Amino acid sequence: MRILHLSDTHLERFDAPNRNGVNATDSLRLMLAELRHQRGVDAIVVTGDLANDGAVEAYQALRELMGGFARSMGTGSGVPVFYTTGNHDEREAFGKVLGSGHLAADGTDGVVSALFPAEFGCAAVSVVDGYRFITLDSLVPGKVHGLLSGAQLDWLKEELRTPSEHGTVLAFHHPPVTLDVPSQRAFGLRNPGELADAIRGSDVRVILTGHFHLQLFGFLEATPVWVTPGVVNRIDLTTAYGTERAVRGASASLVELGGETGPMFHTFHARDPRAHETVYQLDAEETRSMIQRHAPKE
Template sequence: MRILHLSDTHLYGDPAARHYGRIDTTRALRGVLEHLAGLERVDLVVHTGDASEDGTVESYRLLHELLDPFAARLGAPLAVAMGNHDVPAAYAELAGPGDHDPRYQDRAITTADGVRVVVLDSSVPGAGYGHLDPAQLDWLREVLARPAARGTVLAVHHPPLVAATRMLRALDLDGLDELGEALTGSDVRVILSGHYHHEMTGDLAGIPVHVVPGITNVVDPVAAGEHERSLALSGASLLEIDETGAARPRIITSLWPNAGDTPGGDAGDVQIPVYDFGPGEVQAIIDAAGR
């Protein structure tokens, strides 16, 4: 099973808008898709949230105008999770088919080849952290009680992993024990997430977790120290999954200069951070959007 994992496009309905006053997010996504133009043999394309920055129907329409023909060329279905910047009610106007929990943008889609992707909506209105209600976990248990022919992929924007930085730890997913219990004994082969904007791997209930770098920018969690810093890069991952669960996924990740970094669409200086928040700015974000 081969999965293309994308995340954090932060698209706008207004074509003049710029992320952090700098990144043309539409050009950033177009640039990534150009890099991936030669990709073949993909079973599934998964976008793990923060598809939109402004939560408008127009931004979601733009997302599908770009990703639908790309996924169709690969012959792969597209699944999109909701993130903290998304507005599920707006996305619902364009959402594709699937078995729904009507209270959320949770969905289960089974491909023609028998691969199932289950998408959980971890967004909390007005907040940056993630949460899954007990009712969502009940729905998840009901879905997973029926094993898929080729196994299940779980997509949730907020990673079920402890974050690497102070700010992201205040914006992570709560209830990891409860989610892990719901997944124990299931046919889930991998959990895919975004949100952190940098690559990270781990496990939940013995299931591999993969966090993909962002498309609109890539966070530097190692060298930033007490700061929170991101660079003008874009990333994507290709996962090759052992459907028996006997081996860990093989993960191949690429990073490129961000194609939306200047108004003209030419790659800018990736050494100049898109943002570089000091401790005071970090605390203000935690106070405003954290748990």
């Protein structure tokens, strides 16, 4: 199973530069153009922050771009695309354009089952070549951090009671693992322990997430967790502790499951003449202020 994993496209309502001077749509176009030579791809996963402000027009543009790309992948008539929500997304607009988030190669909704009603989150299940893909919804409206609701976790445990032929791929936005970075600790998944309880002893082979705009690998107990870098920009951790710098450069990942050495993870960086230019930089005081402004109330 070969999965192209993208995240944090942050598309705007209009095809124009954002307030940081980056055209998110151009970043996605560039990344997809770089990925066009990949072969043997079975599925594409896009883990949230699809639209920067939840605009319907942004989801429509994403569906058109990703759909066209997905139809060119694989050995036949294309591959499915699985989308999740992120903290910048809006559930109603997401559902209006992307349905369950599980789109078949022909663009139709290919979901096998989903969690209803929608206020519990956009969670859904599909199967590709014996691998089960489950997307969850870690969005907390108006907040930067993530949380998986009790309803989602109960639903997930029930789904996992029956193993899939080759195992399960679990995808959502907020990572359940962090480095010792203040913003990551504050803005990651708030209940990783509850997720660990829900998947313990199950057939989950890998957890795919985004949100941090950098590549990161770790484990939630015995389950591998991969954080793919962002498409719109990347976070550069060479800055002083407590500060934050974002730089230009679209990135994506290849995740390979099965075989003697799986899972394997590889990161792609688009060739961009302006790559590594600073998009924004926050000093320690600005970073603390950002964290305090968005921190969840205990």
